[in-house]
Amino acid sequence: MSKYQGHFISNHPEPLMKEDVLPNKGVIVDKADHSFYIEDASGSGAYIFLGVVFSAIAIYPLYKYNLKEGGILYVLFIILLLISLFMIFYGIFANKEYKKVILDRMNGTITYPDSFFRKPLKGKFKDLKVIISISGGDGYSTKEYLKFVNTFSPRLVDSLKTVSYDDPYQHWSFMVWYMDKNRPLPPGTAFDEYRQQDFERRKADRFPKPLYPSNISTPEATPEQQKERERFWKEW
Template sequence: MSLPHQILEYPNVVNKERISKSGKGILLRADDKTYLESHAYKQSVGVEFGGGAIVIGVWLGASAELSSQYIVPAIFTLGGVFWVVYGIFVNKKYKIFELNRLEGTVAYPDRFFNPPLEGKFKDLKAVISVSGNIDGYADSEYLKFVNTFKPRKLDLLYTFYGSDPQKDWSFYVWYMDKNRPLPLGTAFDPYRQQDFERRKAEGFPRPLYPSDIPTPEATPEQQKERRLIGGW
């Protein structure tokens, strides 16, 4: 079942220390307009995985005595070559996750060499996937995006390897509700006043998405203004 577009709980706090100054980290931008992550690190992992597969394939091939035994080494070697080539030559700019707060849009990586999938955040379907361990008990939970922007008969869900899928989803919903204050965290502190003034000029329209937690303004004075003008 898809997750509701709703702030379910207090999300993870996004502090300014998480933002990469070199442009080579994961979190590249977090302000009142755009939240941008680079997911190119997955391709780096693919290169390492592919390199390991090549080594295993060559070793198995050198150990094989019969021609029929070369099938498995060939699979390892060719698969490893593919992941190395893919990891090196894929356009890293395609491997981004971007939330546009004001436009209400989202973009996230598509398969292989394809450009990112893009669409309206309100149309995005997200689920929580639970993996099991060898004993059959629930092990890890992952937030996954269902491809709703470019439907295909056979498609894989895009997986986010976050710390807590409900907290991550709650953050995304909170951030994308442009009628609410910016989420918690020092990364957004420099932009809170201008975001407040924008919403004030618009008459403090009511939230786009419901919330199970309070989302007050940064100061009591601002909260009073919102109640007076917006009525909530």
């Protein structure tokens, strides 16, 4: 496990395109505008699919090979079957509204899923503890994951919430950029129709300094807007 990630923009995030947001099909982003970014983190379809697959794997040998009741293999396959049935039940009946990552840009809060049927966790984004978890063996790594630490309701025994299976630095940079309400919205056509309104809001506040640092440039959508912002900053 690595140390906590700082709240800064380290990488250019992948642009969020309009096609990546509902009502388009096959997407996980429910909403993306100048106030909220909402991502579906339920994975209900995956739980149901894996539950059905594992159920078949568990049931087949029980009948095919007539395993002796009470034997080790019999017990193992029964346990696998019970786990599979729970996965199906969870995928169907878990509250989908509890299984969303919600970034509230204006209020600076984040809401994200807790484990299983628990209500979601919510708190200030600036307080959120995040790590980049590395999987692999001695001397090599195979994959990096962005994970949330249970910051807002810690328990004695707790688990990390995996947020991204893609580039974790890009994903975290996107979140920090979006949650910095003093910066322009992140890149991508999904935000284009909200950029002018967001620009006017920041202009009315005399373009306050960014909330979080950045290793990359985060310019305005147009050169004209960029010049206007820079003119305000030179007057300070």
